[in-house]
Amino acid sequence: MLDVRRLYLLRELDRRGTIAAVAEALTFTASAVSQQLGVLEREAGVALLERSGRRVVLTPAGRSLVAHADAVLQRLELAVAELAGARDGIGGPLRIGTFPSGGHSIVPAALAELTQRHPALEPMVQEIDSARVSDGLRAGELDVALVHDYDFVPASPDTTVDEVPLLEEPMYLVTRTAAKNTGPSDTLAELLGPYAEAPWITARDGTTGHAMAVRACQAAGFQPRIRHQVNDFRTVLALAATGQGAGFVPEMATAQGPSGVVLTKLPLFRRSKVAFRAGGGTHPAIAAFVAAARAAVSCMRGPGPDEKTATRQGGLRNR
Amino acid sequence: MLDVRRLYLLRELDRRGTIAAVAEALTFTASAVSQQLGVLEREAGVALLERSGRRVVLTPAGRSLVAHADAVLQRLELAVAELAGARDGIGGPLRIGTFPSGGHSIVPAALAELTQRHPALEPMVQEIDSARVSDGLRAGELDVALVHDYDFVPASPDTTVDEVPLLEEPMYLVTRTAAKNTGPSDTLAELLGPYAEAPWITARDGTTGHAMAVRACQAAGFQPRIRHQVNDFRTVLALAATGQGAGFVPEMATAQGPSGVVLTKLPLFRRSKVAFRAGGGTHPAIAAFVAAARAAVSCMRGPGPDEKTATRQGGLRNR
DNA sequence: CATCGAGCATAAGTTCAGCTTAGGCATGAA
DNA sequence: TTCATGCCTAAGCTGAACTTATGCTCGATG
Numbered sequence: 001m002l003d004v005r006r007l008y009l010l011r012e013l014d015r016r017g018t019i020a021a022v023a024e025a026l027t028f029t030a031s032a033v034s035q036q037l038g039v040l041e042r043e044a045g046v047a048l049l050e051r052s053g054r055r056v057v058l059t060p061a062g063r064s065l066v067a068h069a070d071a072v073l074q075r076l077e078l079a080v081a082e083l084a085g086a087r088d089g090i091g092g093p094l095r096i097g098t099f100p101s102g103g104h105s106i107v108p109a110a111l112a113e114l115t116q117r118h119p120a121l122e123p124m125v126q127e128i129d130s131a132r133v134s135d136g137l138r139a140g141e142l143d144v145a146l147v148h149d150y151d152f153v154p155a156s157p158d159t160t161v162d163e164v165p166l167l168e169e170p171m172y173l174v175t176r177t178a179a180k181n182t183g184p185s186d187t188l189a190e191l192l193g194p195y196a197e198a199p200w201i202t203a204r205d206g207t208t209g210h211a212m213a214v215r216a217c218q219a220a221g222f223q224p225r226i227r228h229q230v231n232d233f234r235t236v237l238a239l240a241a242t243g244q245g246a247g248f249v250p251e252m253a254t255a256q257g258p259s260g261v262v263l264t265k266l267p268l269f270r271r272s273k274v275a276f277r278a279g280g281g282t283h284p285a286i287a288a289f290v291a292a293a294r295a296a297v298s299c300m301r302g303p304g305p306d307e308k309t310a311t312r313q314g315g316l317r318n319r
Numbered sequence: 320m321l322d323v324r325r326l327y328l329l330r331e332l333d334r335r336g337t338i339a340a341v342a343e344a345l346t347f348t349a350s351a352v353s354q355q356l357g358v359l360e361r362e363a364g365v366a367l368l369e370r371s372g373r374r375v376v377l378t379p380a381g382r383s384l385v386a387h388a389d390a391v392l393q394r395l396e397l398a399v400a401e402l403a404g405a406r407d408g409i410g411g412p413l414r415i416g417t418f419p420s421g422g423h424s425i426v427p428a429a430l431a432e433l434t435q436r437h438p439a440l441e442p443m444v445q446e447i448d449s450a451r452v453s454d455g456l457r458a459g460e461l462d463v464a465l466v467h468d469y470d471f472v473p474a475s476p477d478t479t480v481d482e483v484p485l486l487e488e489p490m491y492l493v494t495r496t497a498a499k500n501t502g503p504s505d506t507l508a509e510l511l512g513p514y515a516e517a518p519w520i521t522a523r524d525g526t527t528g529h530a531m532a533v534r535a536c537q538a539a540g541f542q543p544r545i546r547h548q549v550n551d552f553r554t555v556l557a558l559a560a561t562g563q564g565a566g567f568v569p570e571m572a573t574a575q576g577p578s579g580v581v582l583t584k585l586p587l588f589r590r591s592k593v594a595f596r597a598g599g600g601t602h603p604a605i606a607a608f609v610a611a612a613r614a615a616v617s618c619m620r621g622p623g624p625d626e627k628t629a630t631r632q633g634g635l636r637n638r
Numbered sequence: 639c640a641t642c643g644a645g646c647a648t649a650a651g652t653t654c655a656g657c658t659t660a661g662g663c664a665t666g667a668a
Numbered sequence: 669t670t671c672a673t674g675c676c677t678a679a680g681c682t683g684a685a686c687t688t689a690t691g692c693t694c695g696a697t698g
Contacts, residue, residue: 001323001324001327001392001395001459002395002398002399003323004320004322004323004391004395005320007398008320018644018645018646019645019646019647020644020645020646028686028687029686029687029688030645030646030647031646031647031648031686031687031688031689032685032686032687034645034646034647034648035647035648035685035686036685036686038647038648039684039685044402045402045403045406046402046405046406051645051646051693051694053645053693053694053695054644054645054646054693054694054695055644055645055646055694056645056646060405061401061402061405064401064405065398065401065402068394068395068397068398068401069398071394072323072391072394072395072398073320075387075390075391075394076320076321076323076387076391078387079321079326079384079387079388079391080321082380082383082384082387083363083364083365083380083384084364086365086379086380086383087364087365140320337673337674337675338674338675338676339673339674339675347657347658348657348658348659349674349675349676350657350658350659350660350675350676350677351656351657351658353674353675353676353677354656354657354676354677355656355657357676357677358655358656370664370674370675372664372665372666372674373664373665373666373673373674373675374665374673374674374675375674375675
């Protein structure tokens with residue numbers, strides 16, 4: 001019988017690229033990972049990886065074995081979720097990952113709801129970039145995470161992670177001065193065009209927010225000159241207010257904005273989602289977190305829980 | 320992550336009933352099995368088994384975990400099959416189980432074909448009662464097996480074993496004297512009724528052949544008085560020829576019959592199948608065995624491989 | 639080109655999970 | 669009652685899987 005622990009290592013190798021990275025992620029030595037993969041390969045009777053320069057890459061047989069590993073591990077996750085459901089009550093630690101702007105908006109409200117309803121639950125929040133969430137979930141460092149993606153930056157399909165949508169909100173252009181008056185039906189190119197030569201404020205390099213900014217500007221027909229790289233939207237607003245450049249913020253961040261900035265709604269959306277290991281959606285603690293996050297989003301959209309009111313007031317599209 | 324080895328033990332416990340039986344089947348001590356199941360239960364956080372007298376029975380949570388174990392192990396079997404397919408050539412040991420009458424008819428022909436086509440394959444044949452095949456496959460003592468079931472004795476559905484049909488053949492009533500002349504459309508009750516008071520020759524108690532005989536007679540309206548219990552159909556024919564009673568044989572056995580017996584075709588069928596671990600159907604050695612068994616069956620039906628001829632000559636229904 | 643760091647593999651030593659042995663208790667049959 | 673069966677726990681032992689140490693190759697860099 002194939003050892004699932006070794007299949008797990010092979011899957012991590014496929015995702016992370018090098019044995020050293022797998023070892024670091026799982027707090028092993030590279031030697032241990034190499035040895036275990038060697039045993040797996042011997043058991044398999046087929047070459048699963050081959051050296052390529054100073055790295056290793058998976059053979060076709062190795063990649064197809066990873067697909068089986070995905071299926072097996074997903075089913076195990078389902079079993080774990082069912083066992084957790086069979087236990088009476090929801091409790092124990094719940095490791096929650098969040099992108100920064102989720103951290104001070106959705107998460108606190110969700111946690112208040114969550115801990116009140118399930119006092120035995122011990123939520124542990126950890127800020128993490130969306131791009132690293134998948135790794136964190138697979139490695140067990142996280143159980144659930146708030147993630148987002150943007151138009152122009154599609155989330156890469158990942159069979160090891162399931163997601164449920166939470167919120168879709170428009171992005172806003174932040175500037176100090178208004179461009180010439182525009183109607184509500186303007187295109188992205190028309191809205192961003194006036195700032196083609198302006199300095200830009202984007203999220204830090206390597207993040208999805210950064211990629212979104214660059215590609216939105218490219219779609220508008222220019223390459224942005226990026227001057228500032230900050231992830232915190234309040235800082236983006238503050239920098240824009242002092243004339244340091246133009247930037248993007250999601251609608252969620254517009255409420256806290258300083259005076260002196262002009263906000264222009266863009267035909268460009270950010271989708272927030274809750275992610276968890278594939279198969280884990282039925283885990284009671286995760287289901288409870290999803291419910292609490294949904295409730296938190298509903299509250300944020302307006303004073304009342306009424307969906308129509310909220311939609312009118314906030315303009316957020318609930319999904 | 321749940322340990323699949325422990326899930327495997329839980330599944331065996333579900334199938335075999337006692338920890339001692341699991342230990343014996345897997346050549347462990349009962350202590351080892353008990354300890355591992357204890358660890359699994361602790362990890363699960365839910366009671367998986369509870370003592371009932373001096374045995375243990377699975378709780379609902381335990382049984383649902385077994386369902387997950389089935390799914391996981393099936394997927395692992397699929398992975399193994401795919402790896403075997405990725406290796407070049409078919410070789411190595413292949414443990415074949417067979418019911419006795421398959422052993423001297425289908426199996427030799429199939430093996431001749433198989434070893435000629437795949438010289439590196441080392442087939443190992445083992446006679447085994449169909450009722451124990453499932454255990455043997457799961458424990459890895461067998462890779463593939465010839466099994467059969469009868470009308471009135473439906474094979475219990477088993478998610479851990481896949482089967483492909485091989486042959487469906489009518490059963491014959493064996494007697495020394497013919498009953499009053501009957502037409503070809505007679506019912507089972509009319510055909511068996513004349514022998515309600517006769518002594519019967521059946522397969523040994525506890526086998527599917529025995530159950531088939533009893534239930535067929537019951538369906539015909541009487542309880543058979545069983546005098547002889549032998550599994551070998553040639554012996555059944557020989558006993559019937561000496562007037563020791565009436566019995567059942569499959570069509571396959573009628574060719575070798577001694578003179579002095581009357582064979583009456585019954586509206587009662589035996590289905591021969593090839594069984595293997597769920598998910599293992601794509602394993603090249605198993606696929607090759609299935610193909611060889613099919614070929615052997617085709618040959619047996621007549622001198623030519625032509626299906627129509629064979630059907631006319633032998634009356635076997637190919638499926 | 640020489641040098642250096644990154645990445646993987648192997649050898650050897652170490653540790654702990656998981657096995658066996660031993661023994662005890664409860665159950666149910668003789 | 670006595671005995672066999674089945675399960676559990678304690679204690680000791682062994683090997684699988686880890687770490688440490690080392691070497692080798694590749695590719696970047698001055």
